[in-house]
Amino acid sequence: xxxxxxxxxxxxxxxxxxxxxxxxxxxxxxxxxxxxxxxxxxxxxxxxxxxxxxxxxxxxxxxxxxxxxxxxxxxxxxxxxxxxxxxxxxxxxxxxxxxxxxxxxxxxxxxxxxxxxxxxxxxxxxxxxxxxxxxxxxxxxxxxxxxxxxxxxxxxxxxxxxxxxxxxxxxxxxxxxxxxxxxxxxxxxxxxxxxxxxxxxxxxxxxxxxxxxxxxxxxxxxxxxxxxxxxxxxxx
Amino acid sequence: xxxxxxxxxxxxxxxxxxxxxxxxxxxxxxxxxxxxxxxxxxxxxxxxxxxxxxxxxxxxxxxxxxxxxxxxxxxxxxxxxxxxxxxxxxxxxxxxxxxxxxxxxxxxxxxxxxxxxxxxxxxxxxxxxxxxxxxxxxxxxxxxxxxxxxxxxxxxxxxxxxxxxxxxxxxxxxxxxxxxxxxxxxxxxxxxxxxxxxxxxxxxxxxxxxxxxxxxxxxxxxxxxxxxxxxxxxxx
DNA sequence: TCCATACTTCGGTTAATATCGAACTATGAA
DNA sequence: TTCATAGTTCGATATTAACCGAAGTATGGA
Numbered sequence: 001x002x003x004x005x006x007x008x009x010x011x012x013x014x015x016x017x018x019x020x021x022x023x024x025x026x027x028x029x030x031x032x033x034x035x036x037x038x039x040x041x042x043x044x045x046x047x048x049x050x051x052x053x054x055x056x057x058x059x060x061x062x063x064x065x066x067x068x069x070x071x072x073x074x075x076x077x078x079x080x081x082x083x084x085x086x087x088x089x090x091x092x093x094x095x096x097x098x099x100x101x102x103x104x105x106x107x108x109x110x111x112x113x114x115x116x117x118x119x120x121x122x123x124x125x126x127x128x129x130x131x132x133x134x135x136x137x138x139x140x141x142x143x144x145x146x147x148x149x150x151x152x153x154x155x156x157x158x159x160x161x162x163x164x165x166x167x168x169x170x171x172x173x174x175x176x177x178x179x180x181x182x183x184x185x186x187x188x189x190x191x192x193x194x195x196x197x198x199x200x201x202x203x204x205x206x207x208x209x210x211x212x213x214x215x216x217x218x219x220x221x222x223x224x225x226x227x228x229x230x231x232x233x234x235x236x
Numbered sequence: 237x238x239x240x241x242x243x244x245x246x247x248x249x250x251x252x253x254x255x256x257x258x259x260x261x262x263x264x265x266x267x268x269x270x271x272x273x274x275x276x277x278x279x280x281x282x283x284x285x286x287x288x289x290x291x292x293x294x295x296x297x298x299x300x301x302x303x304x305x306x307x308x309x310x311x312x313x314x315x316x317x318x319x320x321x322x323x324x325x326x327x328x329x330x331x332x333x334x335x336x337x338x339x340x341x342x343x344x345x346x347x348x349x350x351x352x353x354x355x356x357x358x359x360x361x362x363x364x365x366x367x368x369x370x371x372x373x374x375x376x377x378x379x380x381x382x383x384x385x386x387x388x389x390x391x392x393x394x395x396x397x398x399x400x401x402x403x404x405x406x407x408x409x410x411x412x413x414x415x416x417x418x419x420x421x422x423x424x425x426x427x428x429x430x431x432x433x434x435x436x437x438x439x440x441x442x443x444x445x446x447x448x449x450x451x452x453x454x455x456x457x458x459x460x461x462x463x464x465x466x467x468x469x470x471x472x
Numbered sequence: 473t474c475c476a477t478a479c480t481t482c483g484g485t486t487a488a489t490a491t492c493g494a495a496c497t498a499t500g501a502a
Numbered sequence: 503t504t505c506a507t508a509g510t511t512c513g514a515t516a517t518t519a520a521c522c523g524a525a526g527t528a529t530g531g532a
Contacts (some may be wrong), residue, residue, distance in 0.1 A: 006326035007319060008256035015248030016520080024243065034479060047521055049480055062326070066531040080474045082321035083243060089296070089318050129404035270509060285510055304499040304508050351490075364486055 013058045014086065019051050020045050022072075023060065027080055030184065031064065031071035040113040109231065112203065116188030117195070120231055121212065126182040126226050135183070137168070142170040142183060152187075155223065157195055163184040249294045252324065254279050255287050257297065258308075263316055264444040267307035313403060314418070316350035320409065322459065334397055344413040345467070346446040353431070354411050354422030356467055357448065363417040364460050369405070369421070378406040378419060378457065388423075391459065395406040398422040 002019075014020055018041040026032065027041050034039075035097045038048030052072055055061040061097055062075045074080050111122035115127065126142075128137040134148030144152065144159065152159055163186075171185035183191070200216030203209075212228065219224040250256055254277040260274050262268065268276075274284030286310055292337040298311045310316055343444030345355035354362065362378075365371040370384030380388065380395065386396055399405055401422050419427070431437045436452030439445075448456075448464065456462040 007260065007322040008251055008253045010322050011247045011256065012245075012251030012326040015244055015251035017244045018246035018520080020247060035477095043520085044522055045479070046481080046523085050520080053480085068322040069481070078321070078324050082325050083320070085314070085318035086243040086246050088314050089246045159342075256488080271507095278520080279490085280492055282493085286490080287508090306509070458519070 002182070008083070010058060010060065013060055015056060016051070017041075018047070019055060022048075022051065022055070022077075023074070023083055026061070026072065026074050027083060033069045033071060037072060056227035063181070106204065106209040106211070110201070112192070112210060115123060115209065116182075116184045116192045117201070119210070121210070122182040124226060124231060125220075125224070128226050129183065132224065137172060141172055141185070142187075144170065144187070152191075155191075156188050156197075157187070158186070162190055170199055239361045246294060246296065246318070249291060249296055250319070253277075254283070254286070257290060258284075258287065258291070259310070259315070259319055262297070262308065262310050263319055263350060264439075265309070265316075267309035269305045269307060273308060284353075310350065310364075313350055313407075317409060317420075319408075320349060320411070322353075324411075343443070344447040345435070346448060347444040348428070348446060349411070349418075349420065349444075350411060352409070352418075352420045352428045353446065354409070354413075355394065355446070356414060357446070358418040359411055359416045360415045360462060360467060362455075364462050365419065366459065373408060373417065375428070376407055377404065377408055377421070378423075380406065380423070388427075391427075393426050394421070395423070398426055408469070 013137070014023060018134070020046070021041040022037045025217070034046055034048055036050055037052065038045045040170070041048060041051070042053070052061065052063075053063060059075050059080050061072050064073075074083075108119055110117060110119040112118065116122070116162055126137075128138055129142075132147070132151070133145055134151050135142040135144060144210045149159060165186050169185050170187040182188075192201075193221075194222070198215075198219065199220050200213055202211045202213060204211060217228040220228060252260060257277040258273045259281040261273070270284055270288055271281055273288065274281045277284060277287070279287070288299075292308075294301055295311050296315050297308050300307045300309075333425070334391065344351065344355055346355040347360070348354065352358070360375075365384070366373055366378075367388070368383070369381055370387050371380060385395060399422075404421045406419060406423040407421035408417040409424070411418050418424075431452070432439070434436045434451075434455065436455050437451055438449060440447060453464040456464060
């Protein structure tokens with residue numbers, strides 16, 4: 001009863017440690033170049049190239065050429081779902097190594113996603129921008145309104161300069177813990193830097209977790225009308 | 237940045253054709269002996285024994301001894317979910333080799349997904365529950381409304397008892413053929429059992445396919461306002 | 473034009489593992 | 503006890519595929 005030999009193909013693709021590492025890191029919704037992924041997986045560029053070709057062939061990854069770079073991202077949300085399901089399995093089982101709780105909560109509250117802010121804080125902030133009429137969202141990216149131009153400018157961002165950069169300006173990035181879109185791209189990255197400069201947030205040492213300071217909580221309420229109390233655990 | 241080497245382990249286990257075959261056939265929730273599984277996977281008993289040991293070690297299978305037999309079954313619903321998620325992936329992509337076949341049509345119409353109902357029938361039923369105001373769906377699970385409590389109780393389900401169980405109560409399970417969510421969890425399983433008890437559905441021998449009886453068609457229309465004619469092929 | 477960078481393809485080596493034959497243990501029946 | 507069946511472990515073999523060095527293609531910039 002050779003029922004579904006097909007699932008073996010996809011599973012085998014995910015089953016290689018190097019490829020699993022690439023896929024895992026792409027779960028944050030960001031696209032990455034082949035070289036970045038090679039470094040992340042800890043293999044040589046030519047080995048990575050082989051892996052990436054297989055993942056593409058197996059419809060797990062999609063690729064987009066931009067100049068001499070090739071940006072790889074998960075082919076669809078379904079891929080992310082399958083990866084999630086496998087992560088759940090890996091958490092089961094014997095103790096192995098159960099990553100500790102508090103940091104996990106911190107990560108869900110706020111973390112870096114490549115170079116911008118993700119987690120509950122990132123999503124809430126993005127929602128607030130939309131509510132305030134600063135941003136208009138589409139499936140793949142955000143547009144800054146006239147009101148947004150003024151507000152971000154007042155906050156110390158140079159939008160004109162940001163637009164000149166090659167990378168996409170205000171990409172919608174999918175958050176895997178929140179399963180919601182949030183602001184990425186050049187604008188998201190610039191905001192993240194600005195938040196650090198003003199001391200509103202602090203990166204935790206050697207992790208992707210991000211902490212909101214007292215000044216940050218105050219500032220978010222003042223500037224963007226965000227009540228941090230509503231953000232729940234990890235906000236303190 | 238060795239993020240999640242864990243998922244590679246589980247995926248690699250599923251990634252072998254022989255093991256994938258065993259796992260696929262166990263998706264129907266039944267337990268099977270090592271020899272049966274060897275035959276299904278098309279390998280010798282000693283090879284199968286090795287595979288089964290690995291699957292057990294990896295917490296994908298659970299085993300129960302009965303006399304000189306060892307009955308293997310999926311270790312948990314989570315394993316079934318991961319397998320389904322991988323089936324969704326395998327369906328994507330280029331044609332490859334899509335075996336149509338009558339059995340396939342039956343499977344797409346209605347089948348067991350571990351211990352609950354999947355396929356077009358499962359999805360339609362779930363949709364009907366939502367339309368009738370019995371369930372409210374979110375990304376990961378369903379909530380039973382007051383109206384739903386009454387209806388399911390009338391149908392012979394003991395929701396209080398179901399809620400007491402450890403497993404999740406009303407999970408949304410993704411279907412590989414329909415690519416839609418349908419009702420799983422303790423509630424989904426209980427409904428499936430109830431449907432069998434009332435003689436509305438019958439399991440096909442040795443497959444995951446499920447047949448809707450004439451009484452079932454009538455009952456679905458009567459109780460839940462579902463017109464089976466709209467379900468297309470395989471309904472007869 | 474020339475060079476640097478990003479990425480790929482090719483070829484040979486090496487490590488991992490799926491496979492089965494043979495032999496072993498455990499259970500049930502005569 | 504003796505035999506048959508279910509399942510296992512062990513050892514040898516063969517296939518697969520991950521890996522990297524070397525060399526190739528494509529793009530961007532000077």
